[in-house]
């Protein structure tokens with residue numbers, strides 16, 4: 727599904743964000759990327775949807791080569807690859823439902839999304855997505871009125887509404903308290919199992935990664951230093 731061949735990222739200031747990364751991630755896998763702050767986890771995940779352009783090697787998603795220079799190809803890629811962030815990135819002043827409908831925007835003519843006129847079919851999908859993360863009762867609340875865990879579940883629903891092949895989550899639980907972090911990880915795991923969506927999650931807690939992932943990729947200083955099943959991942963990762 728996702729293949730990195732000798733992928734490097736050199737940032738504009740000359741800093742090497744990724745060094746010679748070789749990885750194959752199969753369809754439907756749940757992969758946790760672990761490492762200390764600054765290890766390159768976010769850089770790795772962001773190359774997959776072109777948010778960070780890679781500077782050498784080859785990166786493919788499905789049968790498409792990621793081409794960071796082509797805006798139209800990136801747009802098509804991002805429709806297939808949903809992303810979740812540490813800070814939720816919701817629009818606070820609009821409703822939960824309208825936040826989830828943003829996930830339908832690539833399927834909606836611009837004039838309709840500007841006016842907030844979504845098709846009944848899109849609303850149906852948005853409600854189904856909210857149901858899947860258990861917060862359909864919050865559909866008409868403002869996003870800013872929800873707790874952190876609930877806001878992250880809205881972000882997951884927004885990604886689901888986009889019907890993605892891949893979900894990338896960049897430290898999705900780093901700003902949540904431990905019970906809420908577990909709850910959000912459980913939701914992501916359940917969704918991957920129910921829908922078979924390839925899921926890649928960055929985190930700095932190995933224990934949390936061990937509890938939910940199939941496979942762990944350990945990073946240090948822009949390099950992959952461990953890649954294996956959860957059972958083989960030790961604290962040395």
Ligand code: ADP
Pocket residue numbers: 737738739741742743761762763764765766767768769770
């Ligand atoms: P992690 O997600 O593991 O915390 P990051 O991928 O965010 O790590 O960062 C890896 C390294 O790349 C860090 O040293 C960071 O300072 C550096 N870095 C990130 N973005 C940029 C950038 N735009 N320009 C230069 N260096 C960057």
Ligand code: ADP
Pocket residue numbers: 870871872873874875876906
């Ligand atoms: P959860 O674990 O379900 O994500 P929390 O335990 O953090 O939620 O919050 C418990 C309840 O408190 C929730 O029903 C939520 O609606 C409410 N709540 C939390 N933070 C806020 C807030 N800033 N404004 C309004 N209600 C809030």
